[in-house]
Amino acid sequence: MSSTIKVAKQSLRKAIAAKLSxxxxxxxLAQSSTVSHLVQELAAFKSSQLVALYMSMPGIEIDTLDLIRRCFEQHKTVYLPSCSDEAGKPMKTMxxxxxxxxxxxxxxxxxxxxxLREPTEGVDAMLLGSIDLVIVPGVAFTKxxxxxxxxAGYYDRFLSEFQLRFDKKPFLVGVGLADQMVDSLPIEPHDWTLDEVIVGQ
Structure with a gap:
């Protein structure tokens, strides 16, 4: 990462954090309810059986708990992230x-x-190549x-490995609060583009 892009990303993270505070x-909660409803209206969500979501950080991200509950109610298979953050390891994995x-x-x-609340055991989706759709967190998004x-690069590395192994990618939906939508972002070659972005109103 060039120093200019790194500084730009750090600056934007701080600016977004200040807004969210x-x-x-x-x-x-109100924005989370709106986002949950809009995600469920997506054709890609309705057709997906194998959905990867995440446990949100309180106050600074869309609350994903309702959407996770809805997935179970609709008899979808639910995957949640488990992140490796071990000291001494050069590359963090998810x-x-x-x-x-x-x-x-x-x-x-x-x-x-x-x-974050994370599972420590369960069938690993990477071993099966079995994810239809991923609900992706973020600090900021563009339309x-x-x-x-x-x-940390968890999602970029996971998606790159998934595509390399199975020659496909899941449908990617970014979700966030209204203040997390921006006009532009500093982008690097390894950054993945989402198929859909849904933010609160």
Whole structure:
């Protein structure tokens, strides 16, 4: 990463964080409900049986719990991320592990740098090549489908490996709060473009 792009990305992350810090829990909840509804209206979501989602960070991301619950209600297979953040390892990795029920989701324990609830066991989607759709988090998005992540590179590496192994990619849906939509982003060759971006209103 060039130093100029790195600085630009860090600056934008700080600016977005400042905006999100002003949102009330009520506002986040309302936007989360809107996003959950809009995602469920997507044809790609309706046709997907194998869906990868994520456990959101409170207050600074769309609350994904309702969408996860809806997936189980619609008898979809649900995968959640489990991230490797071990000291001494040069490359952090992320696996998507199958979670069997919504009760199992609620019982997950916080792990890793961001203290997110993550599964520690379950069928690894990478071993099966079995993901139809991925709900992708981010710090910022553009309407063209560009995304700025938190900087760890988990999703870019996972998607690159998935495509290399199976010669296909899942349908990618970025979800966020209204303040996370921007006009443009500093982009690098390894950054993946999303198929759809849905933000709150």
């Amino acid at each position: 002003l949102l009330s829990p009520k506002d986040v 696996r998507f592990l199958k979670v069997g029920s919504f009760d199992e989701v609620l019982a997950l324990q916080p792990r890793g740098k961001y203290k 063209e489908g560009y995304r700025l992540g938190h900087g």
